[in-house]
Amino acid sequence: MNEMRMTDLATQFAAICGTANVQRGDSIDTRYQSDWLGTKESAPAIVVRPGETAEVAAVMKLCAETRTPVIPFGGNSGLSGGTVARAEDQVVLLSLERMNKVRRIDRAGMYMVAEAGCIIQNLHQAVEAEGLMFPLVFGAKGTAQIGGALGTNAGGLNVIRHGSARALCMGLEVVTAAGEVMDLLPALKKNNTGYDLVNLMVGSEGTLGIITATSLKLVPPPLAQATAMVKVRDVDAALELMNMTQARTGGRIEAFELIGRLMYELPVTYLDHVTAPFDEAPDLAVLMEIGAATKEDAEIGADGTVALEAQLESILADAFEAELVHDAVIARSAAQRANFWALREGTLDAMQKHGNWVMNDISFQVSDLPGAIADMEAAFAAIAPGPFCVAFGHMGDGNLHINARPYDRDPSESPEEVKAIKDAVRDTVIKWRGSISAEHGIGTDKQRDMKQLKDPVAYEMMKSIKAALDPHNLLNPGKVLM
Ligand SMILES: Cc1cc2nc3c(=O)[nH]c(=O)nc-3n(C[C@H](O)[C@H](O)[C@H](O)COP(=O)(O)OP(=O)(O)OC[C@H]3O[C@@H](n4cnc5c(N)ncnc54)[C@H](O)[C@@H]3O)c2cc1C
Known part of the structure; x- marks a missing residue:
């Protein structure tokens, strides 16, 4: 039948x-x-x-x-x-792969209208030709589609400056569970007409509607960038360096990535195209990038360096004085900058070359990071000797990727340790009231945790919304909610 x-x-x-x-x-x-x-x-x-x-x-x-x-x-x-x-x-x-057209790029309004199946990287290229930037950048940009990125509210390396997919989404076209088309595409910056259905759809992982097109915010690209790989004293020092840099640059940090020793060593060891920025591996590094807002900042001096680099150098010198920073390398060429980013973006690839990992994608309030990381480090040290990576992720967003395993054993060989690692992460999230999913969504992997950890009133409200918009449970059933 x-x-x-x-x-x-x-x-x-x-x-x-x-x-x-x-x-x-x-x-x-x-x-x-x-x-x-x-x-x-x-x-x-x-x-x-x-x-x-x-x-x-x-x-x-x-x-x-x-x-x-x-x-x-x-x-x-x-x-x-x-x-x-x-x-x-x-x-x-x-x-949605065939729905891959950019319908419009509006330079005056600084937005574009793109179909849901557009690959993120293609959107970057489309607006680059117009002298604009679509600032959603993450490791899977060559594969992920904008519809999927909105479906999971993805955000990557420069959320600290531009926000995640939600912050970049100005409008949506959605096909509902009944097969109707809801047109909320106009890129209105202000629109106070009742419930915000665009925001509701973003992050709903295909359970409330099918996104078919979107209006996306565009920004002027930075006139120049200054990038450094920095050895920091500890997580507290990294936080202080981040806030000091924001204050001194008028909030022009484009990226601020925390890289623990293991996530530095894996790409350096396994990836041929990555060169070690330091002679000795750092216990904790930060990859930081600031953008130039003015022509003066972007000017190239007689020595060939960009003025912005001098600003970064001065910030790092003061941070060194204050004993926040032990060492730093400022990228002096496009190739050196690309190498720093290859190290950061190559972590997943390098991790896979080493083997399987217990992976978590969690977040905390930014100021809680030092305490939360210290708690997990203490818990992991009690589970097994050897390196685990706790301090790794997008520091400005409080988002950590906890990639852990007993270093010399596959997780499948040590189920008890794996359980202990997961419990330690979960307990820390509960203690600090963080989030169990900061990037990759709930899907089927985190349904149980979300049900247990979400405020019960909020969880029931989510179920009511699902029942109202998809009464026959046809859109991605069995995902997100239980
Ligand atoms: C190497 C790597 C690095 C990554 N780095 C990051 C990162 O830094 N930050 C981050 O946030 N994520 C990251 N991700 C996760 C992932 O890339 C994002 O969640 C991504 O945006 C998903 O897009 P997709 O098109 O692949 O969606 P899919 O995987 O196809 O779908 C994801 C969810 O969205 C739903 N969906 C897909 N299309 C639509 C649509 N048109 N309308 C409604 N729902 C839809 C699906 O049903 C599913 O529930 C990474 C993934 C990889 C593999």
Whole structure:
């Protein structure tokens, strides 16, 4: 019966989107059959790839009529199980990949309108040609789509300056669970007309609607950047250095990344294209970047250095005097800057070359970071000897990526230690009232934790919203809420 229904649906999808854009059974491409890491298998009954909003709406309408669940599918880089389909659910995977047009770049209004399937990196290139910047940058930018980035409220290396996807989203076009199109695309900076449905959709991981297009904030690119890799005394010192730099530059920090010893050593050891910035590995480093706001800051002096570099040098000299900083290397060329960033952005790759890890993506109030990190370091030291990486992440956002394992053993060989690591992270989040998901969303991985840790009134309100917008539980069922 189900089989007949799915065959019939696939035929109707083909009539809407074209036969080439519907896959079924054995014809389903392997890239739709697991998550990005290849660790979670996925078994959609049908994959459909609409090419425009009207097609998404028509597909969704059919799914609503037949009570067929739908998973919006972007670049599949979400890592929390948000795009994974269970065979028994007979799910339609709706891929936005063909909806990849930039509809408009408005220079005067400093925004663009892009379809949900646009790859983030392509958006960077599209606006760069217009002398503008779309400041959402993270490791998966060559794979992740803007619809998926909004679905998880992604944010990466320069959230400290520009905010995460939510802060960059000015408007949305969404297909609802009933297959209607909700047009909230105008890029209004002020709009106080009732509930903020754009904000509600961002971060909802495909459980409330399918994002088909968005209006995105653009900014002028920094006229120049000054970048340094800095050995800091400890986490307190890093925090002080960050606040001191914000004060001295008028809030022009573009990135401030905390890099613990292990996350420095792994890329240096495993990645051929990364060169060690220091002769001796630091216990704790910061990769910091400031941007120039004025032409004077961006001017190149007789010695070939940018004026902004002198400002960074002066800040670091004072930080050295104050014993916040032990050593620093300022990038004197584009290649040196690229090397610092290759080290930071290559961590996941290097970690995978070493083996499997217990990974967490958590956040704290920024001023709580020193205490929270100290708590986790103490807890990890009691679990097993050897290096763990606790202090690693986007310091300005209070977002830490706790990548841990007993160094010389695969986590699968030591389940008790893995459990202890997870418990230590969770206990610290509870103690400091942090968040169990700062970037990658809830998906299926963190549902239980969210249910237990979220304020119960807020959790029930989320369930009411889901029931109101998707009464038949068709949009990404079994994700986020339990
Ligand atoms: C190497 C690497 C580095 C990363 N670094 C970061 C980082 O620094 N910061 C960060 O925040 N994240 C990071 N991520 C996570 C991930 O890239 C983001 O969550 C990403 O934005 C997801 O986009 P995607 O298109 O791949 O979405 P997918 O993985 O396809 O989907 C993610 C979720 O969004 C939903 N969804 C997808 N498209 C839509 C749509 N059009 N409408 C509604 N819902 C939709 C899906 O159903 C799913 O629940 C990283 C991932 C990798 C692999």
